[in-house]
Amino acid sequence: MSYLQISLFKYAIKKAFFFIAFSAISVAGFSQSAANNDSTLRIDKQYLKSYWTDFKGVVISPLHWSKGEAFAAGGVLASAAILYSQDKQIAEFFQRNRTQNLDNLDKYFFDPFGKMYYTAAFMGSFYLYGVMSKKNKPKAVAMDFVKASLYSAIIVSVIKNVAHRSRPFQTISLNPYIWDGPNSSNWSHNSFPSGHTIMSWTFASVLATHYQNKLWIPITVYSLATMEGVARMYINKHWSSDVMIASALGYAIGTYVVKHQKYNLNIRPVIGNNYSGIGIDFCFGKPKSN
Numbered sequence: 107m108s109y110l111q112i113s114l115f116k117y118a119i120k121k122a123f124f125f126i127a128f129s130a131i132s133v134a135g136f137s138q139s140a141a142n143n144d145s146t147l148r149i150d151k152q153y154l155k156s157y158w159t160d161f162k163g164v165v166i167s168p169l170h171w172s173k174g175e176a177f178a179a180g181g182v183l184a185s186a187a188i189l190y191s192q193d194k195q196i197a198e199f200f201q202r203n204r205t206q207n208l209d210n211l212d213k214y215f216f217d218p219f220g221k222m223y224y225t226a227a228f229m230g231s232f233y234l235y236g237v238m239s240k241k242n243k244p245k246a247v248a249m250d251f252v253k254a255s256l257y258s259a260i261i262v263s264v265i266k267n268v269a270h271r272s273r274p275f276q277t278i279s280l281n282p283y284i285w286d287g288p289n290s291s292n293w294s295h296n297s298f299p300s301g302h303t304i305m306s307w308t309f310a311s312v313l314a315t316h317y318q319n320k321l322w323i324p325i326t327v328y329s330l331a332t333m334e335g336v337a338r339m340y341i342n343k344h345w346s347s348d349v350m351i352a353s354a355l356g357y358a359i360g361t362y363v364v365k366h367q368k369y370n371l372n373i374r375p376v377i378g379n380n381y382s383g384i385g386i387d388f389c390f391g392k393p394k395s396n
Contacts, residue, residue, distance in 0.1 A: 156367070161257055164362055182354045186347045193282035193345040197274045200340045208340065216337035219330070220302025222255070225309040243316070246367075251312045254363040258308045258356055262301050271298035275342045282345050299352035300344045306334040307356025315364040331356070 171179065189196070218224055229248045236244030270286035272295045277284055286295050310331035314324035335349035 157253060157256075160253065160363060160366060161260075163366060164257055164261075164359055167358075167362060179354075182350070186350045186354075189350050190282070190345075190347040193347055194280050196339065196346045197280045197282070197342065201280075201342060204340070212337045212341050216334050217302070217341075220306050220334050220338070222305055222309075225251075225305070229309075247313065247316045250316070250360075250364050250367055251309060253367075254308050254312050254360045255305060257363065258304050258359050259301075261355065261359070262299060262304045262352065265299060266296040266301070267293070269298045270295045271345075271348070273297040273343055274345060282347075297344055298348045299355060300335065300338050300348045301352070302338050303331070303335040303344070303349050303352035304356040304359075306331040307353045308360045309356075311357045311360025312364055315361050 168179070229251045232244045233248035236242060236248070268288045270288070270290040270292065272281070272284040272286070274280055274282070274297070276295065276297075284295070285298075286292060310324075310327035313327045317323040331353070335344075335353055338344040338349055339346055
């Protein structure tokens with residue numbers, strides 16, 4: 107196994123631990139809901155297949171961008187190019203303004219937030235709330251978060267281990283132009299793009315897209331994601347261009363998953379020898395075309 111494969115596996119396993127544990131809880135919740143004959147979220151072949159089909163859609167989506175989406179992507183790249191030219195100056199600004207209180211804020215909040223310690227726990231609790239309250243919306247949000255976060259973890263790990271950009275603290279005199287490339291043997295040079303930032307923006311975009319009609323939710327979660335990116339620059343772990351690209355990727359992946367995920371609600375009469383009522387199936391996955 108090559109060094110690249112080892113590094114990819116190490117990073118992916120670290121991030122996927124939360125997804126696997128959360129999925130196990132989800133399966134238990136689905137089974138419990140079905141047993142109680144209430145509104146259920148069904149995991150079937152179509153849902154499992156959607157992990158591959160949706161991921162393929164994420165990867166090739168640039169080929170199907172509209173003019174507006176292409177223009178927006180061009181704006182992101184242009185902004186990243188400008189930031190790239192100013193990476194050194196921005197890093198110097200943050201290092202001149204370090205304080206112990208801000209260091210502690212990063213250590214005890216923003217660093218764990220970017221590692222998904224808080225967001226995974228929140229979404230796990232959100233899913234269980236949906237199970238106990240028999241509400242499907244929280245379950246849908248949590249399951250989209252699992253899928254989108256897995257995609258983000260895979261994509262960011264691949265880019266990191268192809269680019270091998272040196273982190274600010276790894277360079278002499280804050281040199282942002284050190285890229286070792288895919289043949290590098292120094293696997294700690296993985297600054298581009300920011301993993302903490304992409305996961306924070308994935309979380310934010312999933313939640314904000316689901317609750318876009320509740321303005322305070324998008325404002326809150328996007329503010330947190332933005333501050334996470336700033337914290338990564340402040341703590342000298344990432345360049346501003348790392349954060350810019352990671353933010354755009356996290357936003358794009360999260361919104362794509364939510365907007366391309368279909369939820370099918372089927373209501374049917376149920377009549378037995380000693381009872382009558384209605385049955386409700388709430389299924390994940392894209393509906394099959396007729």
